[in-house]
Amino acid sequence: MPRAFIRGMGLVKAACARANQDLGLLDAARAELISKFALEIANGRFDKQFPVDVFQTGSGTSSNMNANEVIARLTSVSGLEIHANDHVNMGQSSNDVIPTVVHLSASIEISNRLLPSLRHLRKTIDNRAQQFSRIIKTGRTHLMDAMPITLGQELSAWSAQLEAAESRLRDSLERLRVLPQGGTAVGTGINTTEDFGRRVCDKLTEFTSIEFRPMNNLFMGLSCQDTAVEISGQLRTLAVALMKISNDLRWMNSGPMSGLAEIRLPALQPGSSIMPGKVNPVIPEAVMMACTRVMGHDTAIAIAGQSGNFQLNVMLPLIADSLLDSISLMANASQSLADQAIMDMQINTKNLDEALQRNPILVTALNPVLGYEKGAALAKRAYAEGRTLLDVALEDTDLDEITLRRLLDPAALAAGGIQPGLNGLGG
Numbered sequence: 001m002p003r004a005f006i007r008g009m010g011l012v013k014a015a016c017a018r019a020n021q022d023l024g025l026l027d028a029a030r031a032e033l034i035s036k037f038a039l040e041i042a043n044g045r046f047d048k049q050f051p052v053d054v055f056q057t058g059s060g061t062s063s064n065m066n067a068n069e070v071i072a073r074l075t076s077v078s079g080l081e082i083h084a085n086d087h088v089n090m091g092q093s094s095n096d097v098i099p100t101v102v103h104l105s106a107s108i109e110i111s112n113r114l115l116p117s118l119r120h121l122r123k124t125i126d127n128r129a130q131q132f133s134r135i136i137k138t139g140r141t142h143l144m145d146a147m148p149i150t151l152g153q154e155l156s157a158w159s160a161q162l163e164a165a166e167s168r169l170r171d172s173l174e175r176l177r178v179l180p181q182g183g184t185a186v187g188t189g190i191n192t193t194e195d196f197g198r199r200v201c202d203k204l205t206e207f208t209s210i211e212f213r214p215m216n217n218l219f220m221g222l223s224c225q226d227t228a229v230e231i232s233g234q235l236r237t238l239a240v241a242l243m244k245i246s247n248d249l250r251w252m253n254s255g256p257m258s259g260l261a262e263i264r265l266p267a268l269q270p271g272s273s274i275m276p277g278k279v280n281p282v283i284p285e286a287v288m289m290a291c292t293r294v295m296g297h298d299t300a301i302a303i304a305g306q307s308g309n310f311q312l313n314v315m316l317p318l319i320a321d322s323l324l325d326s327i328s329l330m331a332n333a334s335q336s337l338a339d340q341a342i343m344d345m346q347i348n349t350k351n352l353d354e355a356l357q358r359n360p361i362l363v364t365a366l367n368p369v370l371g372y373e374k375g376a377a378l379a380k381r382a383y384a385e386g387r388t389l390l391d392v393a394l395e396d397t398d399l400d401e402i403t404l405r406r407l408l409d410p411a412a413l414a415a416g417g418i419q420p421g422l423n424g425l426g427g
Helices: 003-022 028-042 061-078 084-088 094-131 151-176 196-208 218-223 226-253 282-305 316-342 349-357 360-370 372-385 389-396 401-407 410-414
Strands: 136-141 144-150
Touching (some): 003 028, 003 316, 028 061, 094 151, 094 196, 094 218, 094 226, 136 151, 136 349, 136 410, 151 226, 226 316, 389 401
Antiparallel strands (some): 136 144
């Protein structure tokens, strides 16, 4: 099972021991020892003692008992009798512990790793967008030349995608931070007290500085994993955004002679294994593969989420493994995209300017003056003859050069264009 899951298991066991002590169900000496070693498990000291495979019983009982038995064994040096089931697992069942660990570990990873990485990527993009706010380039729709935009505007779309992705994750975190601990076997809370779940949440909030609260309906918490499915869907949406950004970077970097060659990404490898000097877009392609894996995980989690039979979901370990891997992949991908691609990419302004000057689609700005049909004829002629639109328009229209240059000014068009009716040119 993933390190983040084992960490979550240790935190839950420590929180349960302290809650049982507060309730007067577990003596202070045993509670202290269980909590001590459970927190050491959370900190990674005993990871080698957790060999249980992801593909185990669907409730995760094997992992739960793995933790119980490791803690009981570690406490045996004290001379106290501490039983794996009676003491370490007091007031608990695998059926509420494992769903709680899924929510807890995913909340920690999203809060402490993914959201900071996303913010870092957004800040990096925003900084570059500000630097590129006056660089005009040819826009593209259908991969075909379109009206001009600034490079800063192009990057602003990436930032907005990530802002929306972060907002979605934050919304879903509200439900992820609700824990089903206290439901025990089937959701009724057999063998524990009504206040146990709340006290466990309070302890976990202490440990993590993330606010957790008990689930209102514990039957739902055991029988379904709808929140994990929701979070996975948000991660898939983020993966779609990162895939889009990575593909844009690959296209912009393509060439350097026969592609777009608008930018130059940092060279992370000396070149192709056979073609000297051929440097590939390593990070965007690595990010795309990570995104593809996340989309695959989302499908697995959706299928696993359907496997809530009556009072228990029976694919909990798979959900935990897939969800935590998706979070880790998106955190690492965001960090790498920022630090190893976008932060130091170079702009080929010469290529941008040349493509802009040759772009016949600038004729769109003349539609209100000349009409669509005349504009289409001008664009086709400019393209066929390999000439600039300005030259062709000077020959085929009554507009003077000053007017044409003003109407076809790429900077003005990128800023929203010119309204001919407001400039004395008529509609």
